[in-house]
Amino acid sequence: MAKELKSLTNREDNYSQWYNDLVMKAGLAENSAVRGCMVIKPYGYAIWEKMQRALDDMFKETGHENAYFPLFIPKSFFSKEASHVEGFAKECAVVTHYRLKNNPDGEGVVVDPDAKLEEELIVRPTSETIIWNTYKNWIKSYRDLPILCNQWANVVRWEMRTRLFLRTAEFLWQEGHTAHETRQEAIEETERMVGVYKVFAEQWMAVPVIVGHKSANERFAGAEDTLTIEALMQDGKALQSGTSHFLGQNFAKAFDVQFANRDGKLEHVWATSWGVSTRLMGALIMAHSDNNGLVLPPKLAPIQVVMIPIYKGEEELKSVSERFNNIASQLKALGVSVKVDARDHIRSGFKFAEYELKGVPIRLAMGPRDMTNGTIEIARRDTLQKETIPQDGIVEHIVKLLDEIQDNIFNKALDFRAEKTTKVDTFAEFKQVLDDKGGFILAHWDGTSETEEQIKSETKATIRCIPIDAVEEDGVCVYSGKPSKMRVLFARSY
Amino acid sequence: MAKELKSLTNREDNYSQWYNDLVMKAGLAENSAVRGCMVIKPYGYAIWEKMQRALDDMFKETGHENAYFPLFIPKSFFSKEASHVEGFAKECAVVTHYRLKNNPDGEGVVVDPDAKLEEELIVRPTSETIIWNTYKNWIKSYRDLPILCNQWANVVRWEMRTRLFLRTAEFLWQEGHTAHETRQEAIEETERMVGVYKVFAEQWMAVPVIVGHKSANERFAGAEDTLTIEALMQDGKALQSGTSHFLGQNFAKAFDVQFANRDGKLEHVWATSWGVSTRLMGALIMAHSDNNGLVLPPKLAPIQVVMIPIYKGEEELKSVSERFNNIASQLKALGVSVKVDARDHIRSGFKFAEYELKGVPIRLAMGPRDMTNGTIEIARRDTLQKETIPQDGIVEHIVKLLDEIQDNIFNKALDFRAEKTTKVDTFAEFKQVLDDKGGFILAHWDGTSETEEQIKSETKATIRCIPIDAVEEDGVCVYSGKPSKMRVLFARSY
Numbered sequence: 001m002a003k004e005l006k007s008l009t010n011r012e013d014n015y016s017q018w019y020n021d022l023v024m025k026a027g028l029a030e031n032s033a034v035r036g037c038m039v040i041k042p043y044g045y046a047i048w049e050k051m052q053r054a055l056d057d058m059f060k061e062t063g064h065e066n067a068y069f070p071l072f073i074p075k076s077f078f079s080k081e082a083s084h085v086e087g088f089a090k091e092c093a094v095v096t097h098y099r100l101k102n103n104p105d106g107e108g109v110v111v112d113p114d115a116k117l118e119e120e121l122i123v124r125p126t127s128e129t130i131i132w133n134t135y136k137n138w139i140k141s142y143r144d145l146p147i148l149c150n151q152w153a154n155v156v157r158w159e160m161r162t163r164l165f166l167r168t169a170e171f172l173w174q175e176g177h178t179a180h181e182t183r184q185e186a187i188e189e190t191e192r193m194v195g196v197y198k199v200f201a202e203q204w205m206a207v208p209v210i211v212g213h214k215s216a217n218e219r220f221a222g223a224e225d226t227l228t229i230e231a232l233m234q235d236g237k238a239l240q241s242g243t244s245h246f247l248g249q250n251f252a253k254a255f256d257v258q259f260a261n262r263d264g265k266l267e268h269v270w271a272t273s274w275g276v277s278t279r280l281m282g283a284l285i286m287a288h289s290d291n292n293g294l295v296l297p298p299k300l301a302p303i304q305v306v307m308i309p310i311y312k313g314e315e316e317l318k319s320v321s322e323r324f325n326n327i328a329s330q331l332k333a334l335g336v337s338v339k340v341d342a343r344d345h346i347r348s349g350f351k352f353a354e355y356e357l358k359g360v361p362i363r364l365a366m367g368p369r370d371m372t373n374g375t376i377e378i379a380r381r382d383t384l385q386k387e388t389i390p391q392d393g394i395v396e397h398i399v400k401l402l403d404e405i406q407d408n409i410f411n412k413a414l415d416f417r418a419e420k421t422t423k424v425d426t427f428a429e430f431k432q433v434l435d436d437k438g439g440f441i442l443a444h445w446d447g448t449s450e451t452e453e454q455i456k457s458e459t460k461a462t463i464r465c466i467p468i469d470a471v472e473e474d475g476v477c478v479y480s481g482k483p484s485k486m487r488v489l490f491a492r493s494y
Numbered sequence: 495m496a497k498e499l500k501s502l503t504n505r506e507d508n509y510s511q512w513y514n515d516l517v518m519k520a521g522l523a524e525n526s527a528v529r530g531c532m533v534i535k536p537y538g539y540a541i542w543e544k545m546q547r548a549l550d551d552m553f554k555e556t557g558h559e560n561a562y563f564p565l566f567i568p569k570s571f572f573s574k575e576a577s578h579v580e581g582f583a584k585e586c587a588v589v590t591h592y593r594l595k596n597n598p599d600g601e602g603v604v605v606d607p608d609a610k611l612e613e614e615l616i617v618r619p620t621s622e623t624i625i626w627n628t629y630k631n632w633i634k635s636y637r638d639l640p641i642l643c644n645q646w647a648n649v650v651r652w653e654m655r656t657r658l659f660l661r662t663a664e665f666l667w668q669e670g671h672t673a674h675e676t677r678q679e680a681i682e683e684t685e686r687m688v689g690v691y692k693v694f695a696e697q698w699m700a701v702p703v704i705v706g707h708k709s710a711n712e713r714f715a716g717a718e719d720t721l722t723i724e725a726l727m728q729d730g731k732a733l734q735s736g737t738s739h740f741l742g743q744n745f746a747k748a749f750d751v752q753f754a755n756r757d758g759k760l761e762h763v764w765a766t767s768w769g770v771s772t773r774l775m776g777a778l779i780m781a782h783s784d785n786n787g788l789v790l791p792p793k794l795a796p797i798q799v800v801m802i803p804i805y806k807g808e809e810e811l812k813s814v815s816e817r818f819n820n821i822a823s824q825l826k827a828l829g830v831s832v833k834v835d836a837r838d839h840i841r842s843g844f845k846f847a848e849y850e851l852k853g854v855p856i857r858l859a860m861g862p863r864d865m866t867n868g869t870i871e872i873a874r875r876d877t878l879q880k881e882t883i884p885q886d887g888i889v890e891h892i893v894k895l896l897d898e899i900q901d902n903i904f905n906k907a908l909d910f911r912a913e914k915t916t917k918v919d920t921f922a923e924f925k926q927v928l929d930d931k932g933g934f935i936l937a938h939w940d941g942t943s944e945t946e947e948q949i950k951s952e953t954k955a956t957i958r959c960i961p962i963d964a965v966e967e968d969g970v971c972v973y974s975g976k977p978s979k980m981r982v983l984f985a986r987s988y
Contacts, residue, residue: 033571033627034564034615042559042643049560066539070531071617071648071664072587075594077527079602093566094591094605095617098652100569100584108573111588111614120605121528123565123589123617133527143839149536154565154648158592170565345637 008357011291015235016163019286023164026294026357028281036162036169043358044281046302048172051280052152054204054299055174058196064148064176069130071154072121077129080254084128087221091158093123093169123156128222128273131177132251139179139269141260146189147179155277165282166239166494173277179269181261183248186270187225190246193274194227197242205280206297206410207231207287208417209241210440210489212465217449220273224248230464230489232417233286236438238464238491241283244274282494287413288382294359295382297409298402305331305398306360307340308351310367317342320366323391327364330395336402356381361405362398366391382409423487427478430490434459440491444484446477455479455490464489502851505785509729513780517658520788520851522775530656530663537852538775540796542666545774546646548698548793549668552690558642558670563624565648566615571623574748578622581715585652587617587663617650622716622741622767625671626749633673633763635754640683641673649771659776660733660988667771673763675755677742680764681719684740687768688721691736699774700791700904701725701781702911703735704934704983706959711943714767718742724958724983726911727780730932732958732985735777738768776988781907782876788853789876791903792896799825799892800854801834802845804861811836814860817885821858824889830896850875855899856892860885876903917981921972924984928953934985938978940971949973949984958983 008025009017023029028044031037040048056066072095078085099115124130131149138144156170176193180186194211201209209229219226223245231241252258252268261267288295298304307328309320321342328338339360341351348365355363363379363386370376376394379386382405389397420439424430433441445451445463456462470486477484502519503511517523522538534542550560566589572579593609596602618624625643632638646668656662670687674680688705695703703723713720717739725735746752746762755761782789792798801822803814815836822832833854835845842859849857857880859871870888873880876899883891914933918924927935939945939957950956964980971978 030628030631032564033568033624034566037564037566039564039628040562042561045561046559065536066543067536068534068539068666070526070528070533071650072528072531074527075605076602078594085603090594090603091592092594093589093615094594095587096590096605097588098585100572100586100588100616108570109579109584111569111590121587122594130527134524134533137524156565172562 008291008293011234011289018291019282020164022285022289022293026359028285028294029164031164034169036159038164038168038170040172040278043302047284047296047300048278048281050300050302051200051204052174055196055200055276056150056152058200059150059174059176062192062196064150064178066151067149068151068153069127069134071124073124073127073130075120075122077133078122080129081222081250084222084254088125088157091160092125093156093158095121095123124153125155125157126273126275127151127153127155127175128177128247128251129255132255132257132271135177135179135269136255136257139257139259142181142262145179145181145259145269146185148176148189149178150174150176163282165278165285168278171278173275175273175275178272179252179257180272181259181270183270186248186272187246190225190227190244190272190274193272194229194242194244197229197244197274197276200276201229201231201241201280201283202410204297204299205284205287206299206406206413207241207283208410208414210465210467212467212470212489214243214465215449215452215463215488217452218462220245222247222250224250227468228465230491231283231287232413232420232440232491233283233494234289234416235286236420236492238440238493239279239283239286240464240493241280242274242276245272247271247273288409289359292353292384293357295409296359296361298361298406301359301361302337303339303355303358303360304336304402305338305362305364306355307338307364307366308348308355309340309342310348310365310370312368316368319371320368323366323371324364327391327394331398334395334399336398352379362401364394380405382412424478425475430455430461430478431459434461434492438492440464440489442487443478443490444475444486445488446480446482446484448480451477451479459492461490461492464491464493502785502787505728505783512785513776514658516779516783516787520853522779522788523658525658528663530653532658532662532664534666534772537796541778541790541794542772542775544794544796545694545698546668549690549694549770550644550646552694553644553668553670556686556690558644558672560645561643562645562647563621563628565618567618567621567624569614569616571627572616574623575716575744578716578748582619582651585654586619587650587652589615589617618647619649619651620767620769621645621647621649621669622671622745623749626745626751626765629671629673629763630749630751633751633753636675636756639673639675639753639763640679642670642683643672644668644670657776659772659779662772665772667769669767669769672766673746673751674766675753675764677764680742680766681740683766684719684721684738684768687766688723688736688738691723691738691768691770694770695723695725695735695774695777696904698791698793699778699781700793700900700907701735701777702904702908704959704961706961706964706983708737708959709943709946709957709982711946712956714739716741716744717767718744721962722959724985725777725781726907726914726934726985727777727988728910729780730914730986732934732987733773733777733780734958734987735774736768736770739766741765741767782903783853786847786878787851789903790853790855792855792900795853795855796831797833797849797852797854798830798896799832799856799858800849801832801858801860802842802849803834803836804842804859804864806862810862813865814862817860817865818858821885821888825892828889828893830892846873856895858888874899876906918972919969924949924955924972925953928955928986932986934958934983936981937972937984938969938980939982940974940976940978942974945971945973953986955984955986958985958987
């Protein structure tokens, strides 16, 4: 393990290798024997559970209920919404048979050709089709609306180039699917949920995000409008971290879901869907971590405070541990998660490095001299600063410090983003900033898909979003020179 | 909806139809468009979430961590453990392709024959194989042990005859997979987890269970020993509600997982696995419910107390609601989940029936006369008793009553089981009790698979378990007349 710690690649040398090393060595995830599918290891999953809990509470506070819909979707369902099939049904896992049998020609088992399905089943890449086919039976009248369901589930998209958390064939996510009486109510829901995502990203993950509309090119397949939260990673690339779609009446029409409105007339139902996934783990890791390992915001850290006794012999260990256990139980009573690491066969220097790698926000160390002096050594993961302070008042100090670290990590990311956000007015400048500095670029755009495509093919940058708080400003498109009313947000992205 | 309420089939007329009606009409689950796959509706999922939370807390208290392993398992993995492939790989969903394309001959999409997988993937029916293939890389020395992982996941078994919750092609479950240094430690883990299941079944679900060993015939495919909790349903049939397997070194040998032990020698790792599923929902429903609908134990009820104002006009509604909201906020502060149903377009009689159907443990009703008299009507779902009591002290009364209802539901089920458990000493008596009375039968058995098979084919009853607390007692096998040392538990089962 000591060897492994040393071999974390430098972020500045090879960002992508640094990320992979970190995910593996911090015990977050690893590749599995199945191409493109990952194993989420206990420490990684513990962070995901904290994310789930916080999001789930926010969904429930906004009136949503959880439900569960089938993993499999009949192939024909995808063809019902024209743009949806183009966007999703192509790269997917297809179940064609339901039985294996002993290999008549030798060892092992083979697919039984007699057990072919009449209609193939698709492992869900997203669940709009199966859910709207279900909602059809739930909705008769405006009194049955709104339906505000969320599902926590696994989904599969057959990605050719995968990266742990960021792009995997199977991933975990939540997908909200809501049904409404009016266009306006559905639009409000779309906005409400992207707002929930923004609060979660900023207040829990400590990742500042820009909220905006996707351009037509980047919109969800089947949506009238897609709202997104866009985060900036430390290598200057953007990461789309959550989306909320206004689906209009597209799926209601595709699955013939009508309701009797307040005037007694039949009308198609209005829909939204919204989701975040284990991709957020990638955002969390890439937004804050450094060459020593993970940096976790306290609100999502499975261990918030680690305590390491420094000692020689049983007696010293006993007295230091007693003091630590006392502090630990006071902290636990306040809801702080604590680990006392008194493992005897591992040197404390190694433990320090291990918890740095794992991003534990606060580390305490205490030895015989501290016991004599009534002091304790406290180290912050975010700044790597350490100091020796009195044991008196340590509990209050830690509780305050956890908040301070949460704020500091967010503010650091906010400063980084401000520094890496550039207004440009010419295409030459656009390309230069992208190559030299990276980050977000605010530039005028003529509003056409053609221009967006051209810019993408020449620079690999795309429109991340049209920010919802964009200020109207007369200008000309950096690419075409045509008139533009506002700047949009460009970046290279994951 | 009023019509639907009326049409709940009588339990005594057709138990199986009563069950199906109840699951659908109480809003727990329904069949989906995909054969054998169910939709778990919000009210049903809310109960499952409460189960998950309670179990997850108990798993963590016993030192387990959650993780996540791939949905897909390469076909060849199943062939590595001989009895496992016989038990599981046969009836399963097989992914053979990873792409669809537009139909060249017409409408819709078809499977792209060019996108055939080199090796087919099986949608996991259980995860021993993929997990032990992963553990291989996690375990080098005894210092890496134990590994105590649990996974909450969906699994698929291609069942031909399905029933909501009890037997579905896709179901939700948790599967614990642990790795140990010694045989003894693994056996203790197997016992510890079946013990957790027993506590959960009895203290949360209010369902008494018998813990015991499965006979060789009924053992998990790949296990050396399977422990089970067996519950008795109201129709006299048994329901296997959770199992915990001692896997010996079978999977470690199949996947070559060895560790350096304390003597520095290589040894195969010892394993357990254990799981409960959404089948528990079936047990919960069938153990307690009646012809009015669900009866939920308070600890698992999404709504523990429902409050229904009785009123004419705005003013009466306002004064009753104010009083209800006051009681509700006091209850919420004590962790009681409460719903005030002031819907105006629905008659209160209808509301009473609806919450009875949904199994809400306590119903309060209050009208203008109660406001004058300082009284309130309180009804218990378990006994269907109602009484009018003073509003003073109502909060304390409810908190106490919830505990009382939890205990009463459990004791009722316990009494039912005692009444339906019969010791028999001859095969004639065995068959007669099965047909006339049903329930659990305690009988001597000669310990052979042949006898068990014969009894099963003649009576459809199987050995549910060899109870762990069975008392040694000399006797003769009811079927073969051969000597036997203890009685085992027989029943017809789901």
